[in-house]
Amino acid sequence: MAAESRSRGDSYDNIEPLFEKIAALDSTDPRRGPLREELIGRCLPLAEHIARKFSGRGENFDDLLQVARLGLVQAADRFDITHGSSFLSFAVPTIMGEVRRHFRDNTWAVRVPRRTKEIQLSLGPTIEALSQQLGRIPRAREIAEELRVDLVEVTQALIAGNAYQSSSLDAVAGDDIENAPLPLLDSLGVEESHYRYVEDYLAVQPLIEELPEREKQVLIMRFFESKTQSQIAEQLGVSQMHISRILSRTLAKLRDQALRD
Incomplete structure (x- = not known):
């Protein structure tokens, strides 16, 4: 599946016409299903790219890829072409939010205050909604205004997003043991x-x-x-x-x- 995705290239860059075709069809039209499958298939490289960005944090890549693809499906189903923004600007934060939620639901590597956790839980849906409205990823101040919290609290919640799960420095780096036989500590540079x-x-x-x-x-x-x-x-x-x-x-x-x- 990964090889097939890469062979299509970045075919998701101009995906909006497909959304327009789907939106023009009645909800019961049998053509909607195949068009939706084509749309999601063309965007699979985006999900794979985001999954790889989060690899190396103690989670199996195949699991991250599955979560990223789930986020892609959710983004495709929620995207509203009538808002005028690009699908890419909406899909990226949606998929990343789903992957981050996967890490958050497993465990936190360090103690994080409850208030910060609560705000962190709201970041994904808020960023997703603002991205749809603005046509870009929102700034921290815009997120704070939307949540009606201090900018400092939003910043702390963004930082807390890195406190999901720690990996042992004695663990072998990468999923492929043969190609990465050294412990992570030995592979670190100066x-x-x-x-x-x-x-x-x-x-x-x-x-x-x-x-x-x-x-x-x-x-x-x-x-x-x-x-x-x-x-x-x-x-x-x-x-x-x-x-x-x-x-x-x-x-x-x-x-x-x-x-x-």
Whole structure:
């Protein structure tokens, strides 16, 4: 199934016309079923991609893939084409929410306050609804306004999303033992000086779109494209020290914005 999904490529990028065809049919029309199956089949690579993003956290990939596909089916059934937003902007948070719910329902690796857990439980449906309305993933402040809670509480709940299940450092990394025979501890690299900012960065990810273009570009290249500071500096035509200062200043600013009372 995975190989078949990959062979279709990113065929879900222009999926809205199929939703329009389905919406134009009566609920009892026998053509709706095959069209729905085609729609979901074309979007299977998206579910697989999201499942792989969550792999390596102590859960079997096949289980994550099944949960992600369930989220995809739910997104396909709930999506309303008349709202004018793209299916991708609605499906991604819906599927991710379902996968996160899978982790949350198993166990929490650390103690999390009850209030934070309650807000965390509301994040998935709220993000899903706002994504449908806005046509994009909502910012933390927009989530806080929708839930009528403090921005700090939303930020804490977003951070708590990482506290699902811990994995032993003695466990073998990956699902394929033959291709990954070393314990996770032995496969870890040398710590990079700016990694101490990563948790802050993840907590304020919804605020990144408000950054100036240059700061946003540096963050994306460093944390999403895994480029080194030297590679970023060379591409942008500046010094490595300048990139280091941008990273330090920007991440500190984002952290302060998210945690400000």
